[in-house]
Amino acid sequence: MTADTSSDLRRKSRQLIKLIRPLLGGIVGLFLVYRLYIVLIVEHPYGPDTWTRLLIAGLILGGVYSLVAIGYTLVYGILFMINFAHGEVMMIGAFSGYFVFEALNAIKIQDSNFLNTYAYFSVLIAFIVGMTVSALTGYFLEKIAYRPLRKAPRLVPLISAIGASIFLQNAVELLFSPQLRNYTNPTFLTRGAGWTININHSNVIIPYTGVFSFVLSAVLLIILYTIVRKTRLGRAMRAVALDKKTAALMGVDVDSTISKTFILSGALAGAAGVMWGIHNGLVYYYTGFIPGIKAFTAAVLGGIGNLPGAMLGGMFLGIVESMGPAALGIDFQLKDVLAFVILIVVLIFKPSGLLGESLAEEKV
Amino acid sequence: MTDNIIVTQQVSKIFGGLTAVNKVDLEVKRESIFSIIGPNGAGKTTLFNCISGFYTPEHGEVLYEGESLRGKSTDVIAGLGISRTYQNIRLFSNLTTIENVLVGQHYRLKENWLDAVFNTRRYREEEKSSIEVGVRWLNFVGLHGLGNTPARSMPYGAQRRLEIARALGSNPKLLLLDEPTAGMNPQETLEMTTLIRRLRDEFGITIVLIEHDMHVVMGISDQIAVLDFGQKIADGTPKEIQSNPRVIEAYLGPGGAALAKKYSRKK
Amino acid sequence: MKKAALRQSFNTGIIFGIAHIFCVLIAFNAMLGSLLVKIVGIKSSATTPLASALIAYAVLLGLWAGITAARRKREASGKERLQASLITGFSVGLMAALLVAVFQVLLSDKINPRDYLTNLSFPFMRACLFQLGAFLGIAANFLIFFLSSFLGGLFVFIWNLPAVTSAWHKAFSAPKVWIAKLRGETGKQRRITNIIFYALLFAVIAILPIEWGSYWNYVMGTVGLYVILGLGLNIIVGLSGQLVLGYIAFFAIGAYTMALLNAPEPHNWMWGFWPALILAVILAALSGLIIGLPLMRLRGDYLAIVTLGFGEIIRILLKSDVLTSFTGGPRGIQDIHGPTLFGKPFNDIDYMYLIILAVILAIYIYNRLQHSRTGRAWLAVREDETVARATGVDTQRYKLLALMIGAAFAGLAGAIYASRNAFTGPDEHSLMASINVLCLIIVGGMGNIPGTLLGAFALKGLPEILREVENYRMLVFGALLVAMMIIRPEGLIPSQRPTLELPEDSPNPNPPDLAVRSEAKPTGEDPHDR
Numbered sequence A: 001m002t003a004d005t006s007s008d009l010r011r012k013s014r015q016l017i018k019l020i021r022p023l024l025g026g027i028v029g030l031f032l033v034y035r036l037y038i039v040l041i042v043e044h045p046y047g048p049d050t051w052t053r054l055l056i057a058g059l060i061l062g063g064v065y066s067l068v069a070i071g072y073t074l075v076y077g078i079l080f081m082i083n084f085a086h087g088e089v090m091m092i093g094a095f096s097g098y099f100v101f102e103a104l105n106a107i108k109i110q111d112s113n114f115l116n117t118y119a120y121f122s123v124l125i126a127f128i129v130g131m132t133v134s135a136l137t138g139y140f141l142e143k144i145a146y147r148p149l150r151k152a153p154r155l156v157p158l159i160s161a162i163g164a165s166i167f168l169q170n171a172v173e174l175l176f177s178p179q180l181r182n183y184t185n186p187t188f189l190t191r192g193a194g195w196t197i198n199i200n201h202s203n204v205i206i207p208y209t210g211v212f213s214f215v216l217s218a219v220l221l222i223i224l225y226t227i228v229r230k231t232r233l234g235r236a237m238r239a240v241a242l243d244k245k246t247a248a249l250m251g252v253d254v255d256s257t258i259s260k261t262f263i264l265s266g267a268l269a270g271a272a273g274v275m276w277g278i279h280n281g282l283v284y285y286y287t288g289f290i291p292g293i294k295a296f297t298a299a300v301l302g303g304i305g306n307l308p309g310a311m312l313g314g315m316f317l318g319i320v321e322s323m324g325p326a327a328l329g330i331d332f333q334l335k336d337v338l339a340f341v342i343l344i345v346v347l348i349f350k351p352s353g354l355l356g357e358s359l360a361e362e363k364v
Numbered sequence B: 001m002t003d004n005i006i007v008t009q010q011v012s013k014i015f016g017g018l019t020a021v022n023k024v025d026l027e028v029k030r031e032s033i034f035s036i037i038g039p040n041g042a043g044k045t046t047l048f049n050c051i052s053g054f055y056t057p058e059h060g061e062v063l064y065e066g067e068s069l070r071g072k073s074t075d076v077i078a079g080l081g082i083s084r085t086y087q088n089i090r091l092f093s094n095l096t097t098i099e100n101v102l103v104g105q106h107y108r109l110k111e112n113w114l115d116a117v118f119n120t121r122r123y124r125e126e127e128k129s130s131i132e133v134g135v136r137w138l139n140f141v142g143l144h145g146l147g148n149t150p151a152r153s154m155p156y157g158a159q160r161r162l163e164i165a166r167a168l169g170s171n172p173k174l175l176l177l178d179e180p181t182a183g184m185n186p187q188e189t190l191e192m193t194t195l196i197r198r199l200r201d202e203f204g205i206t207i208v209l210i211e212h213d214m215h216v217v218m219g220i221s222d223q224i225a226v227l228d229f230g231q232k233i234a235d236g237t238p239k240e241i242q243s244n245p246r247v248i249e250a251y252l253g254p255g256g257a258a259l260a261k262k263y264s265r266k267k
Numbered sequence C: 001m002k003k004a005a006l007r008q009s010f011n012t013g014i015i016f017g018i019a020h021i022f023c024v025l026i027a028f029n030a031m032l033g034s035l036l037v038k039i040v041g042i043k044s045s046a047t048t049p050l051a052s053a054l055i056a057y058a059v060l061l062g063l064w065a066g067i068t069a070a071r072r073k074r075e076a077s078g079k080e081r082l083q084a085s086l087i088t089g090f091s092v093g094l095m096a097a098l099l100v101a102v103f104q105v106l107l108s109d110k111i112n113p114r115d116y117l118t119n120l121s122f123p124f125m126r127a128c129l130f131q132l133g134a135f136l137g138i139a140a141n142f143l144i145f146f147l148s149s150f151l152g153g154l155f156v157f158i159w160n161l162p163a164v165t166s167a168w169h170k171a172f173s174a175p176k177v178w179i180a181k182l183r184g185e186t187g188k189q190r191r192i193t194n195i196i197f198y199a200l201l202f203a204v205i206a207i208l209p210i211e212w213g214s215y216w217n218y219v220m221g222t223v224g225l226y227v228i229l230g231l232g233l234n235i236i237v238g239l240s241g242q243l244v245l246g247y248i249a250f251f252a253i254g255a256y257t258m259a260l261l262n263a264p265e266p267h268n269w270m271w272g273f274w275p276a277l278i279l280a281v282i283l284a285a286l287s288g289l290i291i292g293l294p295l296m297r298l299r300g301d302y303l304a305i306v307t308l309g310f311g312e313i314i315r316i317l318l319k320s321d322v323l324t325s326f327t328g329g330p331r332g333i334q335d336i337h338g339p340t341l342f343g344k345p346f347n348d349i350d351y352m353y354l355i356i357l358a359v360i361l362a363i364y365i366y367n368r369l370q371h372s373r374t375g376r377a378w379l380a381v382r383e384d385e386t387v388a389r390a391t392g393v394d395t396q397r398y399k400l401l402a403l404m405i406g407a408a409f410a411g412l413a414g415a416i417y418a419s420r421n422a423f424t425g426p427d428e429h430s431l432m433a434s435i436n437v438l439c440l441i442i443v444g445g446m447g448n449i450p451g452t453l454l455g456a457f458a459l460k461g462l463p464e465i466l467r468e469v470e471n472y473r474m475l476v477f478g479a480l481l482v483a484m485m486i487i488r489p490e491g492l493i494p495s496q497r498p499t500l501e502l503p504e505d506s507p508n509p510n511p512p513d514l515a516v517r518s519e520a521k522p523t524g525e526d527p528h529d530r
Helices: A003-042 A048-079 A086-106 A119-149 A155-176 A208-230 A232-242 A244-249 A254-280 A289-302 A307-328 A332-349 B044-052 B074-080 B097-104 B113-118 B121-141 B156-168 B186-203 B214-220 B238-242 B245-252 B256-264 C003-025 C028-039 C051-071 C078-108 C122-128 C134-159 C162-183 C187-211 C213-239 C248-260 C273-295 C300-319 C348-370 C373-383 C385-390 C395-421 C431-444 C449-465 C467-487
Strands: A194-199 A202-207 B004-015 B018-029 B033-037 B059-064 B082-084 B174-178 B206-210 B223-228 B231-236
Touching: A003 A307, A003 A332, A003 C273, A048 A086, A048 A194, A048 A202, A048 A208, A048 A232, A048 A254, A048 A289, A048 A307, A086 A119, A086 A155, A086 A254, A086 A289, A119 A155, A119 A254, A119 C467, A155 C300, A155 C431, A155 C467, A194 A208, A202 A208, A208 A232, A208 A254, A208 A307, A232 A244, A232 A254, A244 A254, A289 A307, A289 A332, A289 C300, A307 A332, A332 C273, A332 C300, B004 B044, B004 B206, B018 B033, B018 B044, B018 B059, B018 B206, B018 B223, B033 B044, B033 B186, B033 B214, B044 B082, B044 B174, B044 B206, B074 B082, B074 C385, B082 B156, B097 B121, B097 B156, B097 C373, B113 B121, B113 C348, B113 C373, B121 B156, B121 C373, B156 B174, B156 B186, B186 B206, B186 B214, B214 B238, B223 B238, B223 B245, B231 B238, B231 B245, B245 B256, C003 C028, C003 C051, C003 C078, C028 C051, C028 C122, C028 C467, C051 C078, C051 C122, C051 C134, C078 C122, C078 C134, C134 C162, C162 C187, C187 C213, C187 C348, C213 C348, C213 C373, C213 C395, C213 C431, C213 C449, C248 C273, C248 C300, C248 C395, C248 C431, C273 C300, C273 C395, C300 C431, C348 C373, C348 C395, C348 C449, C373 C385, C373 C395, C385 C395, C431 C449, C431 C467, C449 C467
Parallel strands: B018 B231, B033 B206, B033 B223, B082 B174, B174 B206
Antiparallel strands: A194 A202, B004 B018, B004 B059, B223 B231
């Protein structure tokens, strides 16, 4: 090949590559519009009662995803790394809640047990224990697997995070067996029970557990937002996220701030885990993995490092995951695929997310 | 072919609210040594990055041999004959010295992966010739016999010279050096300036440098441009720059010109 | 002993104690113990372990604790080392004793924790007390850890005695000198010994598949396929620095191509082994290109997650009922026909030879690429992508090339795997399999061939041989990944750049293709014109 044709080819292939992204975007967009049209306008497989059910499920799921997504975003904002093991932190919280409920269920009081006699208190204990254990897990995770690697090239802590994730999953599996554990809820939070409303001659249940999850998620998110915006710790976190060195020079204890960030994000994940257990009932060692990735998708969707973005991204993903397969007329088995596809699409077309700021060009 | 190898026309680079480089015009003559100086934060490296294609300026054009560099990616720019070094040395640390220089020659070579797998003649010949060329460049910058040393274990001064050898691998017409004598003692600095002069004299390479060491700048430059707060405040020969009051004030602050005058009389 | 040192040794013991408790709760002690006593021929089960097995494990852990404690400070005196190991032994022993004390309480009150902590059956807990009653069992636990920790400290003490150190150095360096002499002094001699070595190796490899039986053919065959996978992933991760987590997807593409083209169900397209093999490699490479194109701009961690997503999407699609008619669904594809040699279908020995040939091919290609312009370009991209591009490397093209070639390797391995097993299904191509390959190259040594061989054998071969470890394999992998990143990120066998033969100093340091100023100015021929 002479020099001319090789550089010509190079130029042509570069032009071709530049076209690929908009082309892909166009194909995906067209497909979506087509499917939505078919389902919503042509056929009407589902009535408003089903849509309402899906929406409710989506909101509940969204709340959980938001809580976990915040954890990813906080850690990324401060360390620029993806805490791959965050899903496992949530799973550990779920297990802690399970054990608390089991223990309280076993304590006999008159002809009932502790769990149902002091129901509200039991739930409180479960959450406190779950959040504490998860917070501690997050703390030790950072101390053992991430802190020694602060100065390493970026792939090294990521691999360490993957290793930590695998380790935690398998540790829980070996300790407590791979068997699915069933949450014993106190009576006022029985799964499946709730307020009924009648839509389209069909009873749509608004589950107690769901409302509880959603309200608690909202409360925790508000508390977190206040912490980040108004307290000293929040200011320290934002300072370290913006410029570690300068924050240190200004007297911020960087190590302690980072630890506290992990503790905070762990606590939120723990709460999400207990909520998951209460609402969905079944937990086992793999419970955290897929929700973890989805929560990460939500964080990226909203703009990684961006707090309100993570919250919105979580809600958005929950609703889309719940209503998406029905709206697009595809098999419900593929709802996980939907989340992954969203992740890939966002990262290809708008890596800074919907609300995020674009990262500065690389300093040379 | 115009007389100027590289020209920047009203180049501006803006980051959010900060205008790092503000409407800078430069004309660099072929086969000259051109220095860019100015206080810290004046925008020198940013300007460098605009010239070498790392940044795309918001306004203005960078013309190389009369053609605009806008939109060209850095590897294409390297192929056009512009090479550079970096302020904080960015070598390929885990490669050996000779391998760094071989990567420098990458664009000029044609051997591809199929040649490598099938051990074709092109592979054998290019490996041999590129190594020879590489060794010669290493010798030229003064790194005799250090070909197989890992780049990360070289001492600081040698690493700076290696970076230059790597930049030379692509037979550049224009070499951009970002603070080539930073951290060097007088002896090393002298060797570096000799090297830079030789590059111009023996190979006809145009050199643009960013420098802080005024002896170096005044000693080897044909032309100097001074930046302050992103703007060019002076442009001329070393003599002109030395007596330019605006330049003195940029470095010493307001009233500096008078101060300098006062103390220069007492030589 | 100084207070700080005291506290440090005590804390070391606490850490070991926590690790011990964890190991007991996951029955790791039983597994390890059974491995240890297996060496001397005693059989011990994992669920009802022999006391001797657990004692062996305890001694080992105690020794390690003592050695760690004694080595904490490098300039410590002998006495300080012994003291450190004693303190550590004390705290470890204390925690071990506490644990079995709790066990004793559970045993005497007949409380069975098995519903929650699955490994704590009554027989297991009794074994942890070494089958001695309450008091003796607890005391024995304490003493064994305490004493073995002290032994560990003693070992370090003796090791650091000047007489021992020098004797060891002499002993160590002697074989090295000897081996160097054997290899030969001059280049020519070394080449001859290399040839002899490889000839012997070749002879051994040629004979083994016939001699060692189908079990070993299966195990080593799998190891061989993982070597190919490791080399392929090494091209992507080790050489060009792109962390790809869904690598097994390419393996799946190769496997399914072979399967779909050689099985009666679901399509009965019987194309034969060799055409399917070639197509598998090509399809895998193409999918590397297709998947890579949109991802070229992504940064390291994002690329990892997205490739993980791709891998999972492929697995979910394969497993779902949606594509069953095309891909066979969750059951997979059975009864894949293999190649025939002179009319006879391949048996396990033939497959082994095939795999050996494939491995040799993969090693050859990898080696040639490593030492070429392409390999160096990849390494430059890995080291500093921005600078590599500014130095003239078309980074996008080379990253895609690495993906394609790496994917091709995986496709080859997948096709052979499916053919040999006569079956493939979606569960074989999970994220865990990708992580297995990643673990293999990280632990063995990123970017080099001996490291990949070591990693494949250690991480695939050993668990096959040591069946007991199977349950704990992923746990150990996870811990290994973290540990390796902290202690030795370059892997067990670090990559070393080759020593190139450099021409001697030339007296005239002017490279010939640059016009020298004293000669005439360049004519119309500009050396930079392409």
